[in-house]
Amino acid sequence: DPAAPVDPAEADDFLRACYAENPRLGPVEPRLAIVRAQIAATGTYVHTPEELGHGAKMAWRNSSRCIGRLYWRSLVVLDRRRARTAEEIFSLLVRHLQVAGGAAPMSRLDATAGPPVERPPGTIRPVISVFAPAVPGRPHASVWNDQLVRYAGYVTEQGRRIGDPRNLAFTRAMEALGWKGKGEAFDILPLAIETPHEGVQLFDLPERAVLEVPVAHPEYGWFAELGIRWHAVPAISNMRLSIGGINYPLAPFNGWYMGTEIGSRNLADADRYDLVPLVARLMRLDTTSESTLWRDRALVEINRAVLWSFERAGVKISDHHTESARFMAHLRNEEKAGRQVPADWSWIVPPLSGGATPVFHRYYHEADLKPNFYLDAPARARAAGCPVAH
Amino acid sequence: DPAAPVDPAEADDFLRACYAENPRLGPVEPRLAIVRAQIAATGTYVHTPEELGHGAKMAWRNSSRCIGRLYWRSLVVLDRRRARTAEEIFSLLVRHLQVAGGAAPMSRLDATAGPPVERPPGTIRPVISVFAPAVPGRPHASVWNDQLVRYAGYVTEQGRRIGDPRNLAFTRAMEALGWKGKGEAFDILPLAIETPHEGVQLFDLPERAVLEVPVAHPEYGWFAELGIRWHAVPAISNMRLSIGGINYPLAPFNGWYMGTEIGSRNLADADRYDLVPLVARLMRLDTTSESTLWRDRALVEINRAVLWSFERAGVKISDHHTESARFMAHLRNEEKAGRQVPADWSWIVPPLSGGATPVFHRYYHEADLKPNFYLDAPARARAAGCPVAH
Ligand code: HEM
Ligand code: HEM
Numbered sequence: 110d111p112a113a114p115v116d117p118a119e120a121d122d123f124l125r126a127c128y129a130e131n132p133r134l135g136p137v138e139p140r141l142a143i144v145r146a147q148i149a150a151t152g153t154y155v156h157t158p159e160e161l162g163h164g165a166k167m168a169w170r171n172s173s174r175c176i177g178r179l180y181w182r183s184l185v186v187l188d189r190r191r192a193r194t195a196e197e198i199f200s201l202l203v204r205h206l207q208v209a210g211g212a213a214p215m216s217r218l219d220a221t222a223g224p225p226v227e228r229p230p231g232t233i234r235p236v237i238s239v240f241a242p243a244v245p246g247r248p249h250a251s252v253w254n255d256q257l258v259r260y261a262g263y264v265t266e267q268g269r270r271i272g273d274p275r276n277l278a279f280t281r282a283m284e285a286l287g288w289k290g291k292g293e294a295f296d297i298l299p300l301a302i303e304t305p306h307e308g309v310q311l312f313d314l315p316e317r318a319v320l321e322v323p324v325a326h327p328e329y330g331w332f333a334e335l336g337i338r339w340h341a342v343p344a345i346s347n348m349r350l351s352i353g354g355i356n357y358p359l360a361p362f363n364g365w366y367m368g369t370e371i372g373s374r375n376l377a378d379a380d381r382y383d384l385v386p387l388v389a390r391l392m393r394l395d396t397t398s399e400s401t402l403w404r405d406r407a408l409v410e411i412n413r414a415v416l417w418s419f420e421r422a423g424v425k426i427s428d429h430h431t432e433s434a435r436f437m438a439h440l441r442n443e444e445k446a447g448r449q450v451p452a453d454w455s456w457i458v459p460p461l462s463g464g465a466t467p468v469f470h471r472y473y474h475e476a477d478l479k480p481n482f483y484l485d486a487p488a489r490a491r492a493a494g495c496p497v498a499h
Numbered sequence: 500d501p502a503a504p505v506d507p508a509e510a511d512d513f514l515r516a517c518y519a520e521n522p523r524l525g526p527v528e529p530r531l532a533i534v535r536a537q538i539a540a541t542g543t544y545v546h547t548p549e550e551l552g553h554g555a556k557m558a559w560r561n562s563s564r565c566i567g568r569l570y571w572r573s574l575v576v577l578d579r580r581r582a583r584t585a586e587e588i589f590s591l592l593v594r595h596l597q598v599a600g601g602a603a604p605m606s607r608l609d610a611t612a613g614p615p616v617e618r619p620p621g622t623i624r625p626v627i628s629v630f631a632p633a634v635p636g637r638p639h640a641s642v643w644n645d646q647l648v649r650y651a652g653y654v655t656e657q658g659r660r661i662g663d664p665r666n667l668a669f670t671r672a673m674e675a676l677g678w679k680g681k682g683e684a685f686d687i688l689p690l691a692i693e694t695p696h697e698g699v700q701l702f703d704l705p706e707r708a709v710l711e712v713p714v715a716h717p718e719y720g721w722f723a724e725l726g727i728r729w730h731a732v733p734a735i736s737n738m739r740l741s742i743g744g745i746n747y748p749l750a751p752f753n754g755w756y757m758g759t760e761i762g763s764r765n766l767a768d769a770d771r772y773d774l775v776p777l778v779a780r781l782m783r784l785d786t787t788s789e790s791t792l793w794r795d796r797a798l799v800e801i802n803r804a805v806l807w808s809f810e811r812a813g814v815k816i817s818d819h820h821t822e823s824a825r826f827m828a829h830l831r832n833e834e835k836a837g838r839q840v841p842a843d844w845s846w847i848v849p850p851l852s853g854g855a856t857p858v859f860h861r862y863y864h865e866a867d868l869k870p871n872f873y874l875d876a877p878a879r880a881r882a883a884g885c886p887v888a889h
Binding site: 378461 | 516697758759763764767775789790791792794795798799801802806807810817818820821844845848849850851852853854855859860
């Protein structure tokens with residue numbers, strides 16, 4: 110219940126873990142006393158920047174569904190707790206995408222992102238922007254979109270689908286709020302930012318915020334002509350970050366893509382871009398029987414195209430074999446650190462060639478450890494196009 | 500605890516379900532009274548052939564890990580409760596493989612298998628042979644092998660692996676009992692049958708009991724030269740069948756293969772026949788980087804080869820797309836029948852192109868419903884080559 114006062118036991122647990130893992134923060138006892146007093150007096154407390162930073166990293170480390178956790182220590186945490194207006198939030202989300210490296214080079218970016226190193230665009234960095242915490246019982250700012258960059262979905266009068274069908278309802282909700290897309294296959298949706306005082310407002314992402322990669326295939330020339338593209342930065346924007354009893358309802362985060370997310374799901378699922386039958390036809394595969402494995406063959410080529418195109422464009426991406434090997438390394442690291450790794454098999458195992466990855470061949474510890482990220486029902490409903498969910 | 504007397508409540512539950520699903524069996528109450536009296540007097544009771552038959556079908560229907568359950572009603576149940584000696588058991592296991600269709604045509608088979616229809620070998624039928632139930636507190640017959648047909652595994656003096664590494668320890672256990680394999684890649688292991696009075700005895704499966712398929716590829720001529728083969732009937736032989744509180748420790752069952760079991764696991768796993776690197780080399784794929792997806796490409800071709808070879812040989816097999824679609828049909832059927840389908844996502848989703856199958860995109864009801872099949876620790880240990888497990 111985000112309206113309830115902070116649970117002092119949860120604050121305690123978090124602070125003890127945080128300070129134990131970071132000896133440079135000093136002894137935890139004095140801090141515990143302050144926090145207990147703050148909670149008793151106000152129902153909540155305020156994280157220091159160090160607590161916020163480490164708490165966010167712990168939340169990533171505890172994300173059972175994430176295969177990419179090896180680099181959890183490297184998360185760039187942008188403290189945006191003071192932003193209030195939709196304008197402010199919007200410009201900080203644009204910054205987020207830039208710091209993540211999906212666009213302008215680092216040198217043009219703000220100091221909280223670390224030293225301004227000159228980097229080519231495409232060197233994606235894991236970043237989280239943490240906005241104001243929820244105050245018990247009061248409304249809070251939120252972004253309706255489930256990811257910062259998403260493509261619109263349309264149905265023509267003839268019933269033909271254009272764009273990403275996943276976002277059909279959300280696109281309609283944006284249209285109801287006055288937005289108008291070009292009606293093409295890869296129209297970037299506006300950000301719908303809602304604040305307690307301003308209601309919901311739409312913002313178009315500027316070009317400098319969105320790096321995209323045209324998808325071509327190393328061998329099949331016709332692939333490029335399909336006009337497929339995908340954006341470089343997957344940034345989930347509707348999950349609540351929960352640290353030590355404090356909830357951050359707006360805390361968008363991103364990593365880099367694992368190729369299968371694009372090649373085996375976004376471009377391939379029948380209720381997404383559904384490219385498998387088309388690519389199979391263009392590959393001239395025998396589709397008269399499932400047992401020719403035409404689906405599997407087309408799927409592998411779509412995935413090859415994605416990886417090859419990102420690499421050619423110099424945009425960071427990783428394949429599922431590499432990311433699986435990294436996750437195995439993460440399991441070893443964490444075991445050495447004396448921590449269990451909560452993991453959800455069905456999310457960790459990649460959707461392509463599952464059995465060929467080492468992560469397939471074992472069981473995992475299933476647990477809901479905090480800090481963590483949570484998707485609340487209203488947030489899910491808003492991203493699904495429901496404009497009245499709260 | 501297989502030594503404990505039958506739980507009357509479990510017997511009750513089973514009988515009520517069994518008679519409710521089979522109105523032709525008449526009212527359950529008189530039967531319940533008899534069974535309760537039998538349990539009270541002897542600690543156990545005896546299934547009628549109908550109860551045994553339907554109970555075995557229910558056990559299949561409740562197998563959470565099995566994608567092949569659409570045809571649960573068609574299970575051929577062979578009542579072998581009277582067999583006692585190892586010789587008897589062995590000849591009935593040979594019959595099992597023949598009835599399953601992995602070998603001689605039906606006409607030569609016994610009457611319990613149904614009318615002797617002339618069928619070509621390769622028309623695999625789902626079959627279970629149910630041997631004597633465990634009597635509380637007394638030893639029982641068992642088959643050490645985890646499947647009726649398995650290939651031996653060896654390590655040469657130079658450390659090279661030959662055959663199926665999965666069965667290395669079991670092969671050594673067979674050698675310790677006097678068996679000697681040819682030392683080739685596809686030597687069929689003997690059946691190790693243990694009875695209370697005779698100890699363990701080894702039996703070689705006659706050729707007529709084992710149908711095998713040489714694996715070739717529809718396009719790559721070199722594939723046939725690898726000398727790969729696989730057997731037609733996957734028959735699990737070390738799981739305990741539990742029906743209404745009665746345990747059948749020896750109740751081998753088989754379906755037909757889903758191609759990925761052979762192509763993505765048995766022939767592909769690094770700790771099995773490990774064909775992926777070899778096939779990738781012969782396909783002349785670029786293996787210098789994971790992102791060329793050479794593993795995925797080789798894997799698809801191994802799977803194509805398996806399906807194509809079985810089909811060419813006229814041996815029943817199904818691909819994972821077809822089997823997934825059937826499982827979706829099963830879910831619909833069962834819903835109509837008012838039953839929940841217990842299912843284990845990580846076993847149901849195929850190890851190849853998981854995301855491209857409909858079974859991937861949903862959650863399942865997880866439950867341990869009875870009747871069911873269970874793998875006991877001693878059975879697991881014996882199949883893993885431990886000769887003293889009991
Ligand atoms: C660094 C590169 C990263 C990679 C390669 C990666 C990979 C993945 C993948 C493949 C998934 C499954 C997505 C799906 O099937 O829809 C996932 C889920 C997730 N990841 Fe990561 N990730 C990365 C970074 C991060 C970061 C920085 C965070 C948070 C700070 C994070 C938190 C999560 C969470 C919470 C989920 C579950 C999302 C949900 O429930 O829908 N990941 N990740
Ligand atoms: C008719 C065709 C059948 C097909 C295509 C099929 C398919 C499968 C597959 C793919 C698995 C997973 C195997 C693995 O990953 O190791 C499985 C597991 C299983 N199946 Fe089936 N099956 C069939 C028939 C049967 C029958 C007749 C029974 C029992 C009467 C059965 C009971 C089970 C059980 C108990 C498991 C789990 C085995 C374990 O825990 O290792 N299946 N099945």
